[in-house]
Amino acid sequence: MSQDIATIRVTRYRPEKDAKPFFQEYKVPYRHDMVVLDALNYIKAEIDGSLTYRWSCRMGVCGSCGANIDGEPKLTCASFLHEFKGRTITVEPMTHFPVIKDLVVDMQDFMEKLVKIKPWIIREKETPPEQGEYKQSAKELERYSQFSSCINCMLCYAACPIYGLNEKFLGPAATALAYRYIEDSRDQGKEVRFPIVHEMEGAWECTLVGECSVVCPKGVDPMLAIQKTKILGATNAIKSLLMPRGGR
Numbered sequence: 001m002s003q004d005i006a007t008i009r010v011t012r013y014r015p016e017k018d019a020k021p022f023f024q025e026y027k028v029p030y031r032h033d034m035v036v037l038d039a040l041n042y043i044k045a046e047i048d049g050s051l052t053y054r055w056s057c058r059m060g061v062c063g064s065c066g067a068n069i070d071g072e073p074k075l076t077c078a079s080f081l082h083e084f085k086g087r088t089i090t091v092e093p094m095t096h097f098p099v100i101k102d103l104v105v106d107m108q109d110f111m112e113k114l115v116k117i118k119p120w121i122i123r124e125k126e127t128p129p130e131q132g133e134y135k136q137s138a139k140e141l142e143r144y145s146q147f148s149s150c151i152n153c154m155l156c157y158a159a160c161p162i163y164g165l166n167e168k169f170l171g172p173a174a175t176a177l178a179y180r181y182i183e184d185s186r187d188q189g190k191e192v193r194f195p196i197v198h199e200m201e202g203a204w205e206c207t208l209v210g211e212c213s214v215v216c217p218k219g220v221d222p223m224l225a226i227q228k229t230k231i232l233g234a235t236n237a238i239k240s241l242l243m244p245r246g247g248r
């Protein structure tokens with residue numbers, strides 16, 4: 001199989017040594033089926049073992065290989081080198097996150113947001129396992145199914161200008177995950193999650209830019225989840241005003 005040469009410009013940054021990030025350029029031979037992650041692996045194995053980046057599954061499942069490729073948040077394992085043929089490919093860490101080293105960003109804020117929305121089924125009273133599972137119809141599953149495909153890659157946060165301005169903003173994936181549980185017929189945790197997604201920096205901070213949904217590699221539509229969360233919250237508030245006792 002014939003090989004071409006890709007020119008890759010990668011951000012290098014070792015906080016303990018470098019005053020600021022800089023670019024380093026590498027030449028990488030590649031075949032038609034190779035992706036940007038393969039090029040990074042080639043650089044690490046053959047040219048410069050100090051290059052640092054995250055990856056695991058190499059198949060768009062683990063969500064760990066996100067980077068800005070030519071300015072766009074993408075999975076490096078899902079970006080083919082031949083799509084950039086004839087031009088230098090710039091690979092940078094995802095925007096809006098502190099950089100730990102080279103392409104590795106600090107995920108702490110995102111992880112805290114995921115935990116904050118309580119991403120598990122909440123029941124008013126747990127049924128003992130021996131009484132069987134909580135049943136759900138295909139139609140009920142359909143209500144939240146797409147929002148459960150998230151792989152926590154954080155590309156939507158890298159694309160979101162509101163998160164870039166205000167890191168307290170709950171943001172796309174965490175709100176989509178909250179909505180996934182709010183819409184799950186087995187869950188009874190709306191009262192717990194609504195105050196979280198409707199607080200000052202929750203869903204209402206979103207200004208409908210929509211880039212989160214454009215960059216998502218799994219077809220999740222976080223912007224839709226945020227808008228649906230707003231509607232549910234507003235409807236819930238009106239119901240509680242009209243029917244203060246149990247009006248939901």
Ligand code: SF4
Binds near residue numbers: 172217222
């Ligand atoms: S919603 Fe999409 S872009 Fe955002 S973290 Fe989940 S999979 Fe990644």
Ligand code: FES
Binds near residue numbers: 058076078
């Ligand atoms: S390496 Fe797992 S999603 Fe890219």
